[in-house]
Amino acid sequence: MHEVPRRQRSTLERHGWPLAACLSLMLVAVAPVNAQQTLEKSIQTALKEQLTSQKEGGDIAQAQADEDLPLMRFYQHVDQALVWQQPARVESLVAALQGLVDDGLTPSHYGADQLKASYQHSQTQGVTAQVAFDISATRALLKALDHLQNGKLNPREVTPRWDAPPRLQALPVAAIAQAVVSDEMANAFAQARPALPYYQPLRETLSAYRDLAAQHSAPFFPSREASLRPGEHHADVIILRQRLTYWGETGLLSGSPEAYPGVDIEQRDPRRFDRELEGAVKRFQRRHLLHADGVVGSKTRQALNASIATRVAQLRVNLERGRWMAPTLSREPHVWVDIAGYRMTYVRPNGERWSSRAVVGSSRRETPVIHSQITRLTVNPSWTLPPTIMREDMLPQLRQNPAYLSERGINAINYSGEVVDASDIDWASPGNIMLRQPPGAANPLGRVVVRFPNNEMIYLHDTPAQGLFGRDQRALSSGCVRVEGVHQLARMLLEDTGSRYRLEALINTSRSDINVNLPQHIPVSLHYVTAWPDEEGEITFREDIYRRDERVLNALNQR
Numbered sequence: 001m002h003e004v005p006r007r008q009r010s011t012l013e014r015h016g017w018p019l020a021a022c023l024s025l026m027l028v029a030v031a032p033v034n035a036q037q038t039l040e041k042s043i044q045t046a047l048k049e050q051l052t053s054q055k056e057g058g059d060i061a062q063a064q065a066d067e068d069l070p071l072m073r074f075y076q077h078v079d080q081a082l083v084w085q086q087p088a089r090v091e092s093l094v095a096a097l098q099g100l101v102d103d104g105l106t107p108s109h110y111g112a113d114q115l116k117a118s119y120q121h122s123q124t125q126g127v128t129a130q131v132a133f134d135i136s137a138t139r140a141l142l143k144a145l146d147h148l149q150n151g152k153l154n155p156r157e158v159t160p161r162w163d164a165p166p167r168l169q170a171l172p173v174a175a176i177a178q179a180v181v182s183d184e185m186a187n188a189f190a191q192a193r194p195a196l197p198y199y200q201p202l203r204e205t206l207s208a209y210r211d212l213a214a215q216h217s218a219p220f221f222p223s224r225e226a227s228l229r230p231g232e233h234h235a236d237v238i239i240l241r242q243r244l245t246y247w248g249e250t251g252l253l254s255g256s257p258e259a260y261p262g263v264d265i266e267q268r269d270p271r272r273f274d275r276e277l278e279g280a281v282k283r284f285q286r287r288h289l290l291h292a293d294g295v296v297g298s299k300t301r302q303a304l305n306a307s308i309a310t311r312v313a314q315l316r317v318n319l320e321r322g323r324w325m326a327p328t329l330s331r332e333p334h335v336w337v338d339i340a341g342y343r344m345t346y347v348r349p350n351g352e353r354w355s356s357r358a359v360v361g362s363s364r365r366e367t368p369v370i371h372s373q374i375t376r377l378t379v380n381p382s383w384t385l386p387p388t389i390m391r392e393d394m395l396p397q398l399r400q401n402p403a404y405l406s407e408r409g410i411n412a413i414n415y416s417g418e419v420v421d422a423s424d425i426d427w428a429s430p431g432n433i434m435l436r437q438p439p440g441a442a443n444p445l446g447r448v449v450v451r452f453p454n455n456e457m458i459y460l461h462d463t464p465a466q467g468l469f470g471r472d473q474r475a476l477s478s479g480c481v482r483v484e485g486v487h488q489l490a491r492m493l494l495e496d497t498g499s500r501y502r503l504e505a506l507i508n509t510s511r512s513d514i515n516v517n518l519p520q521h522i523p524v525s526l527h528y529v530t531a532w533p534d535e536e537g538e539i540t541f542r543e544d545i546y547r548r549d550e551r552v553l554n555a556l557n558q559r
Contacts, residue, residue: 044080046131069142070173077177084137090119092185097144102207104316109559110140145171148192151323158555161368163454194326201533206315213308218246220305228296230278238270243304249280288541291472317552318531328371328525335524337481339367340542342474344483349496357469359482366546367479369528372452373521377490379506379514380439381449386457389478390435398427410437439512447507448490452524462486475545
């Protein structure tokens with residue numbers, strides 16, 4: 001029997017409580033405390049055993065996946081307690097996982113479709129089942145947040161020539177745990193998403209296009225020998241109106257006055273290609289990086305006839321790319337080449353943005369994805385032809401026309417660096433011969449080269465072929481990036497890094513191949529995205545010039 005201390009017993013008896021009654025009350029009070037302590041210890045033991053067993057054995061694939069998820073650290077931050085034993089909290093997790101659809105991810109890959117049923121089943125099966133469910137729910141949470149923060153895929157496995165390590169930023173486990181126990185689930189997911197200007201417009205546009213896909217259909221715009229132009233009157237204008245409405249334009253399909261008696265409706269001829277319709281066509285063309293002239297030619301027709309499902313897939317792919325890119329685009333200053341958008345942007349140390357048109361690699365000679373740092377400029381460069389260009393482009397020409405080099409002012413150089421007579425070389429088997437073009441107006445590199453270390457011999461440079469920047473489609477180079485106004489870029493790089501050199505003075509010297517090291521290195525990234533916001537935040541869709549989207553999409557669709 002439990003012994004009541006003498007002082008406590010005398011106090012109780014003075015208040016008229018019989019000793020037997022006192023003992024019964026104390027036993028009732030002590031029993032729940034002991035039972036609670038026993039339950040907590042049982043939970044902690046089961047939790048430790050299941051976490052350890054899952055890490056050391058069981059499903060090998062799951063064990064490998066869990067190795068990158070800080071499950072144990074999460075439970076350390078919640079004092080080894082179960083956190084998913086209230087239905088409201090489970091429902092908030094399910095809702096947050098369902099919201100991943102607007103991030104281009106698949107909620108079912110995180111068990112969003114099974115969590116509620118699993119929770120209800122676990123509540124009837126005892127401590128072991130409840131612990132197992134709790135771990136599975138935490139795993140789903142951490143996996144989703146990791147994919148939001150770092151990307152679901154390893155970019156090196158789905159993007160050819162990805163010249164950078166994948167992002168592996170650790171999850172803020174303490175903040176996540178606090179958000180869970182404070183029932184702030186949406187905040188935990190919001191913190192994991194890239195907090196950069198491009199991500200939310202992509203996400204919102206995906207949501208809007210998913211809604212459009214569920215609501216609208218329209219006939220395809222027909223093939224035509226001649227373009228459809230503003231001012232024309234034709235039955236195809238009706239289909240154009242329907243097709244633009246399919247893409248979210250409003251007010252292009254007005255109602256019939258006869259359908260609304262007594263209501264004053266301005267009658268419009270739907271066959272007339274009027275100014276309002278022209279404005280809608282131009283907006284559509286700008287969103288697809290087409291020449292915004294309001295004329296419906298073959299390229300505009302092709303974009304009009306794409307399906308919204310195609311754009312939904314494109315947005316999903318580029319949201320994933322946006323998660324990969326967050327570390328590089330968050331740095332200032334930095335230079336960014338938007339390969340499929342044919343643009344280069346420099347964010348200066350003071351936050352000022354300078355943007356210019358660019359020419360990038362053709363589909364035969366793709367510009368790779370690169371993360372590096374600009375270290376130097378070369379002024380008045382000579383051009384040593386890369387091995388690929390020499391082998392695939394120059395040698396076939398030389399075998400047909402030995403005068404090809406002299407006609408273009410290109411020198412043949414032997415292994416000692418000496419110029420040799422091209423007519424003395426057997427171009428069927430030239431050996432260790434290099435081809436080099438001296439500086440000058442015809443040099444393909446122009447007057448300035450911006451250099452950064454990489455394994456692909458890629459750089460930004462000037463060009464004498466300035467007319468190429470006027471084309472809509474600018475995938476025309478052999479891999480390097482030609483930048484319109486690169487002299488201005490070079491001046492800013494020299495100024496922003498504290499260099500004592502002045503570009504004009506260097507260009508006007510008679511020296512060639514002047515290498516100027518920058519006192520500070522500027523981060524540079526070359527990225528491939530096919531849907532991205534412009535400077536106003538409007539999403540623009542680009543041609544998948546290198547056919548890279550499908551591989552990323554297929555990998556995203558796999559669990």
